[in-house]
């Protein structure tokens with residue numbers, strides 16, 4: 001479904017000679033299968049967003065090939081690339097909604113740009129809003145929504161064009177743990193119900209662990225390891241912190257033996 005072969009990207013610092021630029025991606029190769037949820041994880045500046053932007057042609061590599069759904073993005077004219085992008089949705093950390101448009105107006109925007117008729121736009125807009133559980137917010141404005149609701153609208157907007165691939169750039173980094181959990185549920189639902197292949201960039205291992213089939217780890221512009229499904233499943237779940245436990249309505253009394261704060265349940269199991 002997605003293949004990168006030897007992809008490199010160099011950014012030239014202003015005023016510098018070309019050979020003094022900074023290499024954001026160094027010969028990156030990656031295969032993502034149809035229907036997979038693939039995580040890209042790494043510290044700040046590792047090249048995660050640059051890699052993700054390669055997958056819809058927003059960035060052009062200096063070297064290498066990018067093939068998405070059989071289409072060679074690196075060899076396309078701008079016009080063909082615009083067409084190809086309709087089957088590749090994207091969501092962002094800060095949602096990127098248009099503030100003076102209603103929820104429905106935001107969701108229908110890509111369809112307007114693609115020349116879809118008004119009747120069809122309204123029908124598809126409602127369909128995707130229903131899918132993310134927000135049909136009752138169709139006439140509200142982004143400022144009237146919570147962060148989690150804004151991200152659901154962004155997901156609905158990405159789905160309106162019926163994409164094969166959804167690219168997610170830090171989609172939960174502005175959200176609290178409970179809202180994050182809800183957005184991960186929506187993304188799983190998108191993958192399982194619609195068969196959409198997902199590539200998720202995050203710096204939070206817990207987010208990647210919960211959602212992804214495989215996880216590629218990036219460091220200094222390279223993929224240094226790709227964890228298999230079995231390796232991802234074997235990553236231990238962290239013990240919930242106090243805020244998460246309180247938000248989930250769990251018993252966090254410090255006196256009880258089985259408090260989730262101290263992983264009491266596990267201790268009891270170890271004893272038996």
Ligand SMILES: Nc1ncnc2c1ncn2[C@@H]1O[C@H](COP(=O)(O)OP(=O)(O)OP(=O)(O)O)[C@@H](O)[C@H]1O
Pocket residue numbers: 011012024042043044045046047048049050051203
């Ligand atoms: N347009 C650009 N011009 C110059 N340098 C850039 C540009 N875009 C990214 N970079 C640099 O390339 C490197 C990789 O950036 P990128 O945004 O891909 O990293 P990242 O892993 O997504 O980081 P973060 O988690 O902080 O978003 C960084 O050092 C960044 O400063």
